[in-house]
Amino acid sequence: MIQRILAILHARNLEFLRDKATLGWNVAMPLLLVAGMAAIFSGGDRASYKVALVQAEQEINTAAHPYLETRYFDFIAMDQEEAIERVANHQLDLALDLNAGTYWINPESPGGYFAERLLEASSEEGAWRRQPASGDPITYVDWLIPGILGMNIMFSCLFGVGYVVVRYRKNGFLKRLKATPLRPVEFMSAQILSRLLLAIFVTLLLYGATRLLLDIRMEGSGLALFLVAVLASISLVAIGLAMAARVTSEELAGGLLNLVTWPMMLLSGVWFSLAGAPQWVQQLSNIFPLTHALTAARDIMLYGAGFADVLPQLLILAGITAAFLTVGAALFRWRGA
């Protein structure tokens, strides 16, 4: 069995590595993206304002205080501990507890300075108790890089496997393999391994480049982050295999894969946080493996989470992998209808 998996894996790797155009695109595109981001973000931080409201309810009552009616401010409900941590890391400009009459601010944060001045302007003098929350800033690019790495893994794993399997089926290569002792699970394992190796290689390359060019934050366990990348890759390859299990048309495969990738790109927190989004959107985002992968990656990179802290996300990714591999193996056809 191992011999057969390795045979298919080796041949697939040779095919991929010698296809200079595809290889170049897979490696160069993400690197170009990082270079572009370096050019855009290396000069400064973001210029928008986010304020946490310390409260249990998700709903923000803007009538509770004139400050909450300030335009161009995002007010996000969260618990006190998380709010203070995010203020300390410059992820939020200010945290406000209306009931306790307290606010937290990082004295080093430029955004915090303006948020505080506006709070003072909209309140009576002496109405608030000021609490400092200090820490290194987490810039937008620090926050964005895990999203970029995850997005690259998503595209590489979903399209890289889905299209290849459909092409093999359409041109009859799978039919030829079916006449050998190779079993579907062996074929699928070889595809997973081949794409995993590529995805991890490119992710390591990107990670190294972003550390070098953008000096991004890395507070937690590198091993845990590596494990997140591996499980994210496998779960996405499994989804790609399940979607391509019977399809014989590249056009249909493209449509199906876009059906998955676009919602994930928008709702998994690649580009922006869903902290201020409606509750149902946040719940919906939990069905995507990328959401869990990015949550875990950001917890590790930005907040120093360890293996045990991200275990729930790792288990979810493993569960998604198992579910889609089972579905993929059950649906898999060597030939089209």
Place this chain on the structure above:
Amino acid sequence: MTGPPILAVRELVKNYGQVRAVRGISFDVPRNCCFGLLGPNGAGKTTTVEIIEGVTPATSGEVLYEGEKAGAAFRQDSGVQFQTAALQDFITVRETLEMFHRLYRRRADIDQVIADCALEKLQKRDNRKLSGGQRQRLLLAIALVNDPKILFLDEPTTGMDPQARRNFWELVERIRARKKTIVLTTHYMEEAQALCDEIVIMNEGVIVTQGAPDTLLKAHYKEIILELPEADLEELPAEFPFHTYRRNGLVEIHTDDANEAITRLSRAGAPLGRLNIRPFRLEDLFLDLTGKELRS
């Protein structure tokens, strides 16, 4: 060709929706022979072979290999050359063979396979850069990497020029000489006559005849054929008690007394310079049994 059959097909049925492509056929493939499966387009021969090869599921019926239901052992022991099969791009002939080689427990000497299929000079060539004949030789080599006991060749010479086809036949003869069983699907009756020890002719999903080509021809025909161009025999002689047919610009005269037929033609003043005398061939049998012309 002694002993129990290597392969037995029993009551095989294949439906595609409402269409019944194969209608309950049964036959045995004797050991160590070249077995031909012939039929016009739509006869069900490719479906039958693909069911035997295990790449298409049967609606009902069974395929027995060495007396057992064809399964894992059959896949290890069989080699398949499809008429067309895509291979991976960007990998070479030798790498392709090595990949397939590693899928089997039972393995041939890969250098010997390469030599047998005259691929020595093409080992480092990218699959995409092979000509049609070279590609067919590679597909045959892939079918041989496991030193198969039974080899399936599906229209292996379609698209080849006559010289390449002859070379391919010689190659198949050499394989057969090693006591292999070959199942050959072909449209070329000349190919079947040259290579096959036994044939099955299918039409509309059923078997219309089965046997050794010579035996079948002897059983069906006691006569020989005189052929003349239609231009040389526009009207038949008045007294001419032989069956005649006009096909493809020729007049065919079927007779068991060639001397008498030629004498009558000569007396009637027909020019005989372009007269051709030949025995019945598989092509004639095929036409008579199926009523259909071959694609070739």
